[in-house]
Amino acid sequence: MVHLIVELSKYALIILFSVYTYECFSVFRNISERKQEKKFKRQARILYAIHFTAYVVIFAVTEDAYTFIFYLAQIILLVVVRNVYKLCYPKASRLLVNNMCMLMIIGFIILTRLNFGHAIKQFAIAAVSCVISLVIPVMIRRMGFFRNLTWIYAAIGIVGLGIVCIAGSTSYGAKISFTIAGITVQPSEFIKILFVFFVAAMYHKSTEFRQVVITTLIAALHVLILVLSRDLGGALIFFVAYMAMLYVATRKPLYFAGGLLAGSVAAVIAYKLFNHVRVRVVAWKTPLKVIDKEGYQICQSLFAIGTGGFFGLGLYQGMPNKIPVVEQDFIFAAISEELGGMFALCLILVCVSCFLMFLNIAMQLKDSFYKLVALGLGTIYGFQVFLTIGGVTKFIPSTGVTLPLVSYGGSSMLSTLIIFGIIQGLYILREDEGVSHNEKGEYKPAKKKAKSGFETEVRDLS
Template sequence: MVHLITELSKYTMIILFALYTWQCFSSLKRNVDLEEQAWKFRKQVVYMYLFHLNAYAVLYLATKNQDLLKFYLEQVIFFTAVQVCYGIFYKRVSRLIVNNMCMLMCIGFVILTRLSYQHALKQFVIAAVSMAVTMLIPYFISRWKFVRSLTWIYALAGITMLGVVAVLGAVSHGAKLSFSVAGITVQPSEFIKIIFVFFVASMFYESTEFIQVVKATVVAALHVIILVLSRDLGAGLIFFIAYMVMLYVATRKLYYFAGGMICGAAASVAAYFLFNHVRVRVVAWQDPLAVFANEGNQVSHSLFAIGTGGWFGMGLNQGMPYKIPEVKQDFIFSAIAEELGGIFAICLILVCVSCFLMFLNIAMQMKDFFYKLVALGLGTIYGFQIFLSVGGDIKFIPSTGVTLPLVSYGGSSLLSTLIIFAVIQGLYLMRERDQGESKGKTGTKNNKTKEKKRLKKKGGISSHEETIHGTKIQDFD
């Protein structure tokens, strides 16, 4: 009976998530009625709660673990609190970003609970605390103007923290990634990438002259070099791509971008010969089955899991994701594809893409150049991290050890992504406020024009009288 319910539920979850994904893109259409758009967002929330209930019902029936019922209710309270708090405190917030943030965390909690209840519980606690902290960020971002003037403080903070990790950090998978404080493991590069975006935006906001570009490039290169020395090449690649995109958009000079990409390609070749773990990952990417016992073990099992799941998946608790090393972090996308299916996995990618498109949309509509670059930089980091994570899991590119934001296990990754989403929400609020003010000014001008026309028709006033009446009308308004 349990197997039958599990088999049926996987189709239900695919349908619910597909409907949710459809609403993501239909709400992005131009000239959508506000009431219709709000209705789409409400439907998304319903789909999310139904998927969540379906998934935990299957997990409970499969494991008979009473703790799952309590854990499920705690998550429902958490998601409801997030939705309500954003609705109360930020009435003009982007509901699509809020819904996607909750949906991605929901999927992460579900798959982590299937893999390890203790890890899922720890991830949930981190999410609750992180959400409470980041809930204030949109308010401050939309009002604090001095953040654009802290250029060299951003640079100093980023380089210092990366330097500390390079010297004192613990080695994990051949790279110095983190250190522990009071028993809590922190990966500073996850937070420094946000500071780095603010630094680059501040530099190019001040000027895009050649000397300014040289200064920014030197500091950016110093960030990347420290990461390379720490052998955290995945983070170094994210920093590099974010800088190149921001540089091109700020200067509009293609030769800057082309030159940077050529230097990056040369550096990647050098890294192949300098670092053994880079060669291992390249060998595993080229032909993982040929080195299945050693280098290709992770990638091979990842491909087996994706292939076994097919389009509709094996069903929750029916696959063998434990065979994939680091499945909770680097290869969680493979576990999702195995048990929830290829269609579900594609929808997951599309939801992430909708977030990325929303970030770019906000960047394009920001009037202030500094905030435009911030939105662009954070969007690039988010989008490129999705590409690295999923690309490594499906053997499209060599594995870089990058987590899937909001889904993979990891406190630093979760908190940093929630900060990115909160900053973007602050920029969205700023954009909405600016547009509201512009519409208000336009409306006032239109009212004045209508009043002038009314006076002309009523009394046939002269040009001189129009000026006088116009002054009176303006004073009155």
């Protein structure tokens, strides 16, 4: 009976998630507000259906009553988060709220299957992080002084990264974290947000050559400290975010080309200097030749993805725990093995729909500071997804970054929810017609009645 439940569930999950993913992109069509509302409600029902189906399988296999209690706790969190957004932020993007919840429950599902203890910790961190993120949209709306803290962002970022580089704990060859009172913190997850605010504030003031040079030097210092810490993934994320913001702010392809050239030279130098980097490149190029050492992790990942095929083996039917650090860097491989390649593809598309919304918001904002903030945060999110999935599938060398909202990791969970909260705040700002701001940077909506968030969401991407 249990085997039948597992077998049927994997097809049900794929069908439900495929419909949900279709709705993620169909909401951008030029349709009425009423149809938009129906689509968002349908997404919510599918979200709860996927969650319920997966935990029915988990309970049937484990027969552990604690998994049922854990499921109920997650339902409470989802209901609270969705209703707080609905009541307190009626203009918030419903698509981003649904996607945020969907990515979190996929993470809870796969972590419950992999390590129940880690799943409980992740849920506790997610609950606290959601509370923090829910106050961010109103902060973005009311605190216009964020654009005036330019050098505070830079100072905190450089000092924070420097402390980790000197005194941080080494994990898989890179210094990325330190422990305080038993809690492990990865500062780069939060400093990347401050980094975006720094660059946005600098280019909001001026895009003259002198300003570009100063900003580039400070940005390069951030990246250099990360390289010295051997945090290859973090360095790449900072670099790509800066290049995107530089090009949009200045509109000068020469700056962009020069940055790419400098980045390429720096990558070659890092390869020559650091054995940590060479090991990852070797594991990427010929993993089967070094399967007993450097290539073991990526080989196990590829075996898992290949074994899962299109439809997956079903929850608890695979062997994802054979992949080292599967809960963090390689969780996408575990999802592919047991939930299937089609489910994993839908997961990628949901992340893409989030990325498109981030860029859409950036394009529509008129204020250059907030435009660059939205662009930078969107680039960070999209590129982090690319690095994670690219490393797992051997498309690029593994960089050791997590899949946002899905992988196990408290710092990653909190920083990503903060990013979503900031983006929601910017989306709400954009929803106000005739928005203006005073010399303090505080936004004042016009008296004219604003259009519905549904209409704007359709208009901008139609």
